[in-house]
Amino acid sequence: MTLVHTFLNTCKKYAQKTAITDPNGALCYEDLRREALRCAGRLLSGSAGENIGILLPNGKEFVAAFYGILIAGKTPVPLNFLLSPEQLLYVIRDAEIDTVFTCNHFVPLLGNQIKYVFLMEENDSGVLLNEDSIHYGGEGEQAAVLYTSGTNANPKGVVLTHNNFLANLEGCMQAFHFAEKDILLGILPLFHTYALTTTLVLPICVGAAIIYLPRFSGLKVLEMIEKYKVTSLFAIPSMYRVLLRTAESTKYDLRTLRLCTSGGEPLPGDILEAFRKVFPIPLTEGYGLTEATAIVSVNLPEKSKPGSVGPPLDNIEIKIVNDNGQEKPRNNDGEIWVKGPNIMKGYHKLPKETAETIAPDGWLKTGDYGRLDKEGFLWITGRKKELIIISGENVSPMEIEQVISRHEKVFEVAVVGAPDKLRGEVPKAFIALHEHATCSEDEIKNYCMQQLPHYKVPKYFEFRKELPHGPTGKILKRALK
Numbered sequence: 001m002t003l004v005h006t007f008l009n010t011c012k013k014y015a016q017k018t019a020i021t022d023p024n025g026a027l028c029y030e031d032l033r034r035e036a037l038r039c040a041g042r043l044l045s046g047s048a049g050e051n052i053g054i055l056l057p058n059g060k061e062f063v064a065a066f067y068g069i070l071i072a073g074k075t076p077v078p079l080n081f082l083l084s085p086e087q088l089l090y091v092i093r094d095a096e097i098d099t100v101f102t103c104n105h106f107v108p109l110l111g112n113q114i115k116y117v118f119l120m121e122e123n124d125s126g127v128l129l130n131e132d133s134i135h136y137g138g139e140g141e142q143a144a145v146l147y148t149s150g151t152n153a154n155p156k157g158v159v160l161t162h163n164n165f166l167a168n169l170e171g172c173m174q175a176f177h178f179a180e181k182d183i184l185l186g187i188l189p190l191f192h193t194y195a196l197t198t199t200l201v202l203p204i205c206v207g208a209a210i211i212y213l214p215r216f217s218g219l220k221v222l223e224m225i226e227k228y229k230v231t232s233l234f235a236i237p238s239m240y241r242v243l244l245r246t247a248e249s250t251k252y253d254l255r256t257l258r259l260c261t262s263g264g265e266p267l268p269g270d271i272l273e274a275f276r277k278v279f280p281i282p283l284t285e286g287y288g289l290t291e292a293t294a295i296v297s298v299n300l301p302e303k304s305k306p307g308s309v310g311p312p313l314d315n316i317e318i319k320i321v322n323d324n325g326q327e328k329p330r331n332n333d334g335e336i337w338v339k340g341p342n343i344m345k346g347y348h349k350l351p352k353e354t355a356e357t358i359a360p361d362g363w364l365k366t367g368d369y370g371r372l373d374k375e376g377f378l379w380i381t382g383r384k385k386e387l388i389i390i391s392g393e394n395v396s397p398m399e400i401e402q403v404i405s406r407h408e409k410v411f412e413v414a415v416v417g418a419p420d421k422l423r424g425e426v427p428k429a430f431i432a433l434h435e436h437a438t439c440s441e442d443e444i445k446n447y448c449m450q451q452l453p454h455y456k457v458p459k460y461f462e463f464r465k466e467l468p469h470g471p472t473g474k475i476l477k478r479a480l481k
Contacts, residue, residue, distance in 0.1 A: 002137045002162040006205045007067045008033065014180060014207040021228065022059040022212040029207070032064060038126035039068025039101065042118050044133070046099075048074065051145060053092065053100035054191075055079040055109065057214035061120035062190050063200060065101035073135030075142045077157075078191035081106055082393070084453055089113060090154050091147050095348065139163040145348050146193050148290040148394055157348030158193075158290045167341035168293040169202050171313030175298060176232070176259060180207035183256075185230045187213050187221060187239065192392065194263050197294035198234040218246035222254070229256040236264040236392035238423045240271050240283060247278045255280050261298060263288060264392030265424035266380065272306055285309050287378060291357065291364055292316075293342040297378045308377040309370075316340035320372055325359070333381050336370045337363040386477065388417035388425050390455050400427055400458065403451045407444060409437040414467055414475045418460055426459040430480050432467050439463075 011019075011033035019029045027035070043052065052069045054076055056062040062078075069076040077095050079088065091097075092113055099116040107117065137143075143162045147155040172178070184203045188195035203210045211228050213220060221243060224230060235243075240262055247254070260275070260283050267285040275283040286298030287309035297318065299310035312318045319327045320334040328334045343364045346354035357365055370380045388395045397415035404413045411432045418428040433439055441461045448457040468479040 001166060002070075002139060002141070003143050003165055003201065004067070004070050004134065004136045004162075006166070007036070007070075008134075010204055010207045017180070017207065018209050019204070020060045020063060020210050020212060023214065024059065027060045032060070032067075034128060035060070035064035035123060036067040036071055037128040037131075038123050039065050039118070040072040040129040040134075042123070042126040043069065043072040043074060043099065044129060045127070046116055048099035048116055049096055051075050051077050051095045051097050053077050053079045053095070053097040053102075053114075055081060055100050055102040055106045056120065056190075057081075057103070057105075058186050058190050058195075058212040059214060060212075061101075061103065061123070063204070063210075064123070065120065066190075066200065067204075069101075070137065070143065071129065071134050073137070075145055077145045077147070078196065080147065080155075080189070080191045081109060082189075082453055082455065083155075084451070084456075085109065085111070087155060087399075091157075094154075095145055095147075095157055137162060139166075140345075142345070144196070146191070146196070146290050148193070156350060156353065159345040159348050160293055161345050164293045164342050164344060165197065165201055166205075167315060168197060168295060168313075169205050171315045171340075171342070172198070172202055172295055173206065174314050175300060178202060178206050178208060178232070182206070182208040182231045183211065183228055184208055184232045184234075185211045185213070185221065185224055185228075187216050187233075187235055188264075188392065192264075193290040193294045194234065194236075194288065194392070198261075216242075218242040219250065222246055222250060222252040225254050225257065226252045231256055232259040232261075233257065234261050234263065236424070237262050237267045237271055238265070238391045240267075240275065241422060244271065244274050244278055257281055259301070260284070261286055263295070263298075265389040268421070268424075269307065287380060289366060289368075291344045291366075292338050292340075293344070296338050296342075299377075305373075305375075305377045308373070308379045310378065311376045312338075312378065313340075316342060318372060318378060319363070320370065330372055330374050333369060333371045336366045336368045336378070336380075338366060339363045386416075388415075388427055390425055390427070391423045393455070395427065395456055397427070400429065400448070400452065400456055403448055404429055404431065404444060404458075407439075407447050409433050409439045410444075411435075411437075412467055412475065414477055414480055415458065416477055416480050420459065423455075427456065428460040428462065429458040430462050430464055430467055432464055 011029040015030040186199035284299035288295040297312045317339040417425040420426040468476040
């Protein structure tokens with residue numbers, strides 16, 4: 001069984017049922033199947049490479065392109081349109097992408113790097129792929145390459161197989177009890193593994209309906225929940241904070257909701273408490289990572305411990321280890337290791353990093369710190385990596401440091417994450433200037449804004465005469481937090 005099998009089976013079983021609704025209208029499963037076959041036909045009419053980019057907002061077109069690429073026997077690579085032009089170019093080159101499905105709005109982001117640009121506005125002109133030519137693939141074949149920021153500035157491509165996705169979906173369906181009657185609201189960008197799994201692959205697999213919003217708006221989300229009788233919502237804490245603020249000053253019927261889950265970044269306790277008072281159901285928190293195909297553990301309304309990220313899904317194992325990889329007893333902090341059929345195949349073209357991340361016996365070293373309690377609930381206590389998680393997006397401090405360090409007045413710089421009520425974390429830059437140099441915060445901020453996406457520009461700047469160093473000469477970031 002592969003994602004192509006599940007997609008075509010669902011389209012046949014629920015042919016006339018509405019599959020997707022977005023601001024441009026609705027599409028039933030049969031029409032979605034036809035759009036996917038058109039995408040596949042367009043791909044196979046030329047000489048596209050193996051990895052195919054998708055540079056699209058949330059909507060019918062993204063879903064059609066995703067499955068059309070798989071049907072054509074190619075690998076979809078969702079592209080993050082929030083990346084800087086340099087990083088987007090890096091991903092395109094690293095994945096060896098020569099073909100992209102996109103829209104007129106995003107074409108300027110591609111420059112002249114792409115051989116074949118397929119505009120989804122022109123998909124109606126495509127010829128449907130003959131059903132005899134459908135590539136169903138095998139369980140172990142690549143189903144997607146998702147790029148995620150690592151401890152280095154450049155993103156890494158995570159290779160996920162059909163079996164990875166289907167195994168994670170099996171665990172999710174057992175936990176969430178999803179069925180064709182569910183209506184999910186997709187507000188997270190689909191280039192993110194959390195969104196791709198929970199608001200595309202999962203609902204398509206069970207024949208549920210999906211409502212997509214290309215841009216997040218608290219008022220619009222509440223309006224959509226009432227209008228379409230949404231049953232499930234997956235979002236990040238900063239989005240739930242905005243929803244709370246909006247719900248407190250408006251009146252919408254939210255009684256159809258049966259599940260609201262938070263992930264992507266730590267969930268602050270004040271959001272959890274406030275949610276109970278405003279929404280008809282409790283907010284539950286989960287934990288996952290791209291390398292584990294999205295979801296590893298999750299609290300459920302009937303099985304929950306506030307502050308934890310829940311027990312692992314039924315088909316996933318978790319253990320806590322010390323620095324030597326030896327398992328620690330319950331209620332002891334250590335690095336979180338994960339094992340199961342959801343673990344990635346590896347990093348694209350990075351065998352050394354893959355071997356460092358996946359142990360020979362299949363355990364994934366997450367780089368996160370936590371503990372398992374006696375009941376098997378996972379508690380996150382910190383991150384081994386230095387990544388800053390801004391509204392659910394992984395941001396490498398090194399990328400920001402490299403930009404600031406190029407300023408002529410800067411001697412050295414260190415960037416760390418600072419707590420932020422709206423976005424979870426924001427960058428904070430500690431800067432030491434060259435001797436006798438003078439520089440204002442505005443000057444550095446304006447410099448950053450010219451070279452970084454807005455969300456990566458530090459919110460805070462602190463100038464120091466010198467930064468703390470360890471015995472080997474490295475800046476001691478822990479002394480700055």
